[in-house]
Amino acid sequence: MALYTRVSGSVGVITLQNPPVNALSAAVRQGIVDMMDRALSEPEVKSVVICGQNGKFCGGADIKEFGTNMSGPALIPLIDRIESAAKPVVAAIEGIALGGGLELALGCHYRIAHSKAKLGLPEVSLGLLPGAGGTQRLPRLISIPAALELITTGRHVTAAEALQLGIVDKVTDRNTLDEAVKFALSVAGKSLDLHRISTNPCPHPPDVDAVFETAMQRVRQRARGALAPVACVQAVRAAATLPYAHGMERERELFKGLFTSGQARALQYYFFAQRAVGRWSTPGGARWDTSKPRPVRRAAVIGLGTMGRGITVALAQAGLSVVAVETNEKQLTEAKQGVSDMLERGARRRGVPPALDKVIYSHKIQAVADVDLVIEAVFEDMELKKAIFQQLSALCKPGTFLCTNTSGLDIDELAAQTQNPELVVGMHFFAPAHVMKLLEVVYGQKSSPQAVATAMQIGSKIGKVSVAVGNCRGFVGNRILKPYLEQAFFLLEEGATPELVDKVLEEFGFAMGVFRMSDLSGLDVGWRVRKAIGLVAPEALTGPYARVREGHRYSPLGDLLCEQVRFGQKTGRGWYQYDKPGGRVAKPDPWLHRFLEEYRAQHGLVARRIDHQEVLDRCLYALINEGFRILEDGIAAGPEDIDVIYVLGYGWPQHRGGPMFYAGMVGLNKVLERLEHYHQVHPDVPNLQPCSLLRKLVASGSPPINKWREVIKKPHSQL
Numbered sequence: 108m109a110l111y112t113r114v115s116g117s118v119g120v121i122t123l124q125n126p127p128v129n130a131l132s133a134a135v136r137q138g139i140v141d142m143m144d145r146a147l148s149e150p151e152v153k154s155v156v157i158c159g160q161n162g163k164f165c166g167g168a169d170i171k172e173f174g175t176n177m178s179g180p181a182l183i184p185l186i187d188r189i190e191s192a193a194k195p196v197v198a199a200i201e202g203i204a205l206g207g208g209l210e211l212a213l214g215c216h217y218r219i220a221h222s223k224a225k226l227g228l229p230e231v232s233l234g235l236l237p238g239a240g241g242t243q244r245l246p247r248l249i250s251i252p253a254a255l256e257l258i259t260t261g262r263h264v265t266a267a268e269a270l271q272l273g274i275v276d277k278v279t280d281r282n283t284l285d286e287a288v289k290f291a292l293s294v295a296g297k298s299l300d301l302h303r304i305s306t307n308p309c310p311h312p313p314d315v316d317a318v319f320e321t322a323m324q325r326v327r328q329r330a331r332g333a334l335a336p337v338a339c340v341q342a343v344r345a346a347a348t349l350p351y352a353h354g355m356e357r358e359r360e361l362f363k364g365l366f367t368s369g370q371a372r373a374l375q376y377y378f379f380a381q382r383a384v385g386r387w388s389t390p391g392g393a394r395w396d397t398s399k400p401r402p403v404r405r406a407a408v409i410g411l412g413t414m415g416r417g418i419t420v421a422l423a424q425a426g427l428s429v430v431a432v433e434t435n436e437k438q439l440t441e442a443k444q445g446v447s448d449m450l451e452r453g454a455r456r457r458g459v460p461p462a463l464d465k466v467i468y469s470h471k472i473q474a475v476a477d478v479d480l481v482i483e484a485v486f487e488d489m490e491l492k493k494a495i496f497q498q499l500s501a502l503c504k505p506g507t508f509l510c511t512n513t514s515g516l517d518i519d520e521l522a523a524q525t526q527n528p529e530l531v532v533g534m535h536f537f538a539p540a541h542v543m544k545l546l547e548v549v550y551g552q553k554s555s556p557q558a559v560a561t562a563m564q565i566g567s568k569i570g571k572v573s574v575a576v577g578n579c580r581g582f583v584g585n586r587i588l589k590p591y592l593e594q595a596f597f598l599l600e601e602g603a604t605p606e607l608v609d610k611v612l613e614e615f616g617f618a619m620g621v622f623r624m625s626d627l628s629g630l631d632v633g634w635r636v637r638k639a640i641g642l643v644a645p646e647a648l649t650g651p652y653a654r655v656r657e658g659h660r661y662s663p664l665g666d667l668l669c670e671q672v673r674f675g676q677k678t679g680r681g682w683y684q685y686d687k688p689g690g691r692v693a694k695p696d697p698w699l700h701r702f703l704e705e706y707r708a709q710h711g712l713v714a715r716r717i718d719h720q721e722v723l724d725r726c727l728y729a730l731i732n733e734g735f736r737i738l739e740d741g742i743a744a745g746p747e748d749i750d751v752i753y754v755l756g757y758g759w760p761q762h763r764g765g766p767m768f769y770a771g772m773v774g775l776n777k778v779l780e781r782l783e784h785y786h787q788v789h790p791d792v793p794n795l796q797p798c799s800l801l802r803k804l805v806a807s808g809s810p811p812i813n814k815w816r817e818v819i820k821k822p823h824s825q826l
């Protein structure tokens with residue numbers, strides 16, 4: 108909807124009304140068309156202002172309309188109509204002008220922005236391009252290189268930067284509408300010739316071809332198979348080479364190709380999934396909208412290794428007071444320096460003062476006595492963590508939430524060490540903790556809804572996307588990772604190389620293949636976990652039992668590498684070789700290839716040629732199958748939780764939506780059929796046995812992903 112009012116006698120004001128972000132739904136578009144007609148037909152009206160209600164100009168096209176039968180007036184002629192109007196039209200931009208919202212503003216003759224407004228063309232992150240003239244008008248307004256950068260990254264800019272770039276004519280700290288009305292009065296009757304952006308020539312840099320070539324190289328490198336960034340470059344190129352009308356045709360053609368693509372569907376699903384995870388629920392009935400978080404003013408972090416330092420920085424940067432505890436004096440001294448450096452670097456980047464005074468350091472655990480929430484981040488050792496939880500339970504004031512940053516240990520076992528297990532939850536951060544956007548909030552059997560709600564709230568306060576998940580070994584992310592890693596190891600045994608497996612996964616779009624990722628995170632991490640649960644043989648086993656654990660196939664390859672102190676990048680050797688310990692550039696290692704050959708010979712394995720499809724099928728479908736088990740077990744409330752965790756924490760390509768979305772795109776019956784096939788070939792690998800929820804979904808006609816929850820039967824919990 109759009110509201111029309113007349114102010115100061117001669118200014119027609121059109122207010123977009125569609126909460127929460129005034130998206131351009133059919134009703135809003137119709138409203139703008141009708142109100143523009145009215146403003147242009149009233150002789151008393153000399154100029155027009157377009158604004159949005161509730162301090163938000165416009166969040167762009169209504170994404171919920173995509174994929175439906177779109178009705179109502181089309182956006183492009185609507186914007187053209189504004190631009191060609193004989194009366195000046197001023198956009199009064201408060202809050203946001205994003206996507207179609209900014210394109211609407213670019214159709215206006217002038218733009219006034221509030222100093223706190225954010226502007227951008229983020230369509231690329233939805234698998235689209237700015238298809239309402241944005242790719243043709245923006246380069247004409249701010250130059251080709253600047254427009255290319257904004258359109259291909261989807262970056263939001265501040266009002267100050269928008270002014271500098273020339274996107275807006277004025278920035279104000281005052282009431283934006285009042286300023287826009289004043290401005291509209293001042294330009295009434297003046298020539299609009301220079302202010303119809305589409306009629307202006309597109310300024311060319313002297314090296315225009317090189318600019319496009321570089322931009323194309325950059326997006327192809329960054330995009331890893333994503334279509335939209337490439338199409339964005341092509342569309343801007345049309346602005347540089349074609350007259351406006353032809354450029355618009357090219358924009359439309361490219362837009363159409365993207366609009367119906369699987370990638371756009373995946374990215375739009377992922378947009379809503381990231382928001383849906385905030386509406387958490389547990390199998391016991393605790394919910395986001397009925398569980399009230401408790402305010403946390405002071406928090407403590409126990410253990411200042413890499414994770415503890417990152418968590419301390421994340422909390423302090425969000426304005427929380429932090430007591431940072433490390434009992435090892437040497438480590439504490441190093442941590443003080445490390446945390447201060449990180450805070451200073453972060454502050455420089457954000458242009459704010461460093462939050463150094465937010466952190467108090469101590470080598471005594473007693474320093475946590477009066478904090479509201481503790482995050483334990485010591486070494487991944489159950490006995491050590493148990494001892495700390497016993498101490499915390501005795502030391503902390505009543506009601507203090509006790510959280511653990513374990514990446515997979517049993518939350519209930521830790522909670523059992525305390526007098527108030529309802530106050531215990533997991534807060535699983537991802538390294539580097541002050542950078543990575545993901546937080547798994549893990550509820551145990553006895554965690555109170557308030558403890559879950561508080562951890563979720565802290566997560567959003569420190570800028571994380573928090574996902575509430577149930578307690579099981581590895582929670583969601585690391586549990587799913589296990590069968591994926593396992594398949595990768597089995598493929599090596601059968602004849603693949605780390606280079607082949609990584610190539611296939613990186614071509615699929617993963618930021619890093621499984622072996623390069625393992626080298627980066629350290630092979631010793633998983634080795635310690637496998638040792639703790641008794642999977643690692645005490646001495647090199649030979650014979651048939653070397654590759655069997657608990658009756659199932661097991662690959663000791665990772666263990667054997669660790670025995671050679673090949674922990675990955677940190678030791679300069681892992682699945683690849685590096686020029687030095689800590690080196691980053693992975694190079695194929697002839698030693699590893701010889702080692703694999705000897706290993707196969709020792710175990711009577713005959714290497715075979717493994718094709719790309721098999722690598723992809725086995726790694727991905729094993730992972731997806733575990734995702735279905737997680738849903739079946741009620742560890743994740745819905746597929747969105749798994750997808751968000753996997754994209755944000757494990758490098759799954761966003762343009763493929765996440766593993767569960769991908770399964771739906773491939774077709775659940777195809778996933779089932781492939782798993783059945785591979786399980787038949789490898790009957791000793793239980794992770795390839797299709798899970799019953801997958802079978803049930805296929806039997807229910809493979810419903811779309813937003814209907815899966817109806818098929819999932821939720822198990823009982825004590826929450």
Ligand SMILES: CC(C)(COP(=O)(O)OP(=O)(O)OC[C@H]1O[C@@H](n2cnc3c(N)ncnc32)[C@H](O)[C@@H]1OP(=O)(O)O)[C@@H](O)C(=O)NCCC(=O)NCCSC(=O)/C=C/CCCCCCCCCCCCC(=O)O
Pocket residue numbers: 127128130166167168169170171177182183203205206207208229230233235236237238239362363366379382383
């Ligand atoms: C920054 C935000 C705007 C706000 O952030 P925040 O305050 O944190 O709040 P959120 O939690 O994110 O959001 C609050 C709720 O609002 C919902 N929301 C947000 N934006 C939109 C939107 N644009 N549409 C619908 N709903 C929206 C959000 O989901 C939340 O609700 P819920 O919790 O999920 O219930 C932030 O939200 C944000 O960044 N939003 C996205 C901004 C964006 O990306 N905008 C660009 C949208 S795409 C666009 O504008 C495209 C323009 C070109 C259109 C061209 C023509 C159209 C179609 C022609 C069809 C042609 C077919 C061709 C085929 C053929 O011919 O055959």
